[in-house]
Amino acid sequence: MNSLFWKIFITFWFALLLFTALSLTYTSHYLKKTRSEIDTSQPRIHLQNHIAEASRIAQSQGIDGVRKWLIKLDNEVAVPHLLIDENGKDLLNREVPNRIIRRINRRNARYDYFSDDNDQAENSNHDDHEHKRRTRHRPIIIDQMRYRLVPDHRSITLDRVLNRPKVITIPLIVATLISGIICFLLARYLTSPLSRLRAATSAMAKGNLDYRVAHTMGKRKDEIVELAIDFDNMATQLQKLLSSHKQLLRDASHELRSPLARLQVALGLAQKKSNGKIDKELSRIELETERLNELIGQLLSLARLETNTSEIQFEKINLATLLTEVVDDAQYEAVSKQKQVNLKNKVECQIKGNPMLLKSAIENVIRNAIRYTEENTSVDITMQTTDNNQMLIQIKDHGPGIEENMIDKIFEPFVRTSSARDRQSGGYGLGLTIAKRAISLHKGEITAKNNTQSGMSVLIQLPYMEANI
């Protein structure tokens, strides 16, 4: 019973059964009620009323009025009422069963035998029953023609009942409501966990591997819940694999440092003991050791950004102040290379972020720009707000620029462009990758483009909380 298959099967089956049963019960009840009216006095009063109304309409509106009234009556009640003239014909030209004609003839004969209509007053003290009988069968006079209104109880058919809107409306409404409610509940029951599952998959597609969905399913047990549990297991497994992969990168980078530290001390000892004989080679070894060290440092920063991101704490930062600090620092480095770093303008604004990460992100971009800008030129930095509450920081260098097809790739690890200069300088390394990671942790975006005149611009967009523009 817990499986989705049986749930759908049983619900539909039950709904259909309920619908059929209700319709049948209602119609049979209605038919029973109508038929039983033959034996009670209720329909006689109805009939008297109908006759009285017909006579009134006949007097005021003539035969056309009576015809209209008769059609209306026929639509309203389940029992067909025939209005038969002296020739045994129905006013609406419906077929008149023989038994009714026989009955009318029999009745006419009897009334003639008893008395004329004129004697009615004298005979009023007759048997009361007989009086009622007579008023009930009093003819309706239309254009000097005598008509008799006769209910034809035997002609009630299911088809006739179902064709009377007044009769069929209530069960139809009930059936619509009941089946509607059942189908609505079923549909919601089926789709609501599916939409939660969909939210989970799209969260995962966006890289949120922490999202779990099974606990939102409540107490149900069916194929959807099994799917949700399997989904969670898959996410856990994926997370494990990914984190062990990243952990490996982190551990490896970390472990590489111990031998490197020893290497550096050993190198120092060697430099002391060489007495200048192999100084050139040793300083080369020192340079390469330093490069290795730098690289491992970057790998570690990247690994740190990709592993324990949940531990990163966010706070309110003044972006202009932070940018100023980074630029001031970068200026020291730039001046030693006969280059400049200028913060062209400042827009006071608060953003939510981790100051350390943001600083390293912007610093990486600026240092990269310093590296590529020509001597005696400057790296220009501007801040501006965009329409969608984002702060746009532009870092513009005056260097050689970049090939158009490489523009998106410079944020990938260890990308090299084909220019000879780049080969010599060792490519973009990991700096921009680290920057991209850190910026995207702040829900920001980082892109690059070539300037119209010379060099390249890196654009950093960050959502801000408030700004004084």
Place this chain on the structure above:
Amino acid sequence: MNRILLADDDIELSDLLVEYLTGEDFVVDAAYDGKTALQLASANQYDLLILDVMMPHLNGFDVLRELRSTSSLPVLMLTARGDDVDNVVGLELGADDYLAKPCSPRVLVAHIRAILRRTDTTNTKQHQPSRSIELDDIVLDNQSRQVTVNNKLVMLTSTEYQVLEYLLEHAGSIVNKEALYEYALGRKISPYDRSLDMHVSNLRKKLGPLSNEIERIKTIRKVGYQYVRSTHE
């Protein structure tokens, strides 16, 4: 000859460093874990402790915290390169300086000498006349290297003392960041180095504001710092 205690759990690295530092005329003892380092530090008279952050049992921060409760022994922290948090935490706990590991032994020696130069009290006693600086509620005695605020003794690390001394000597005027850095840390300032800010921030915390709730040390952006005199002077 200066005595140095080296606390690092990498035995092979320690051996190499001991050899190198001995060659630079230091007397070096090595401890391979935090506990031993603390025991040796309290049992012997060292001029400097080189403390690695990453150690089993008691890590560098724990050692530093414990040490600072009893001693003002100059401490040079060896932190993991690129981990700025470590640097900040180290300085906050009262380290005199830090150095990212791995590093060239020459740089290490330069750092050691810088710290020793400014903490070598025997030297300063001989060469500098005994004098103390008094300003508002603060008294700095360069003989005993002790600082009191409102007659209450304030425990400062050697670096913090240097920073304060320089700022007080130039009280009221703006002090250039590079000069202060060189005076306090004994070496040239390098880009992206925020350690001076940390030391100043520690000083602010330890000294508290002036009696009229004004911060003693003002940051002058792009230039440096200024020790603020009480307005009534």
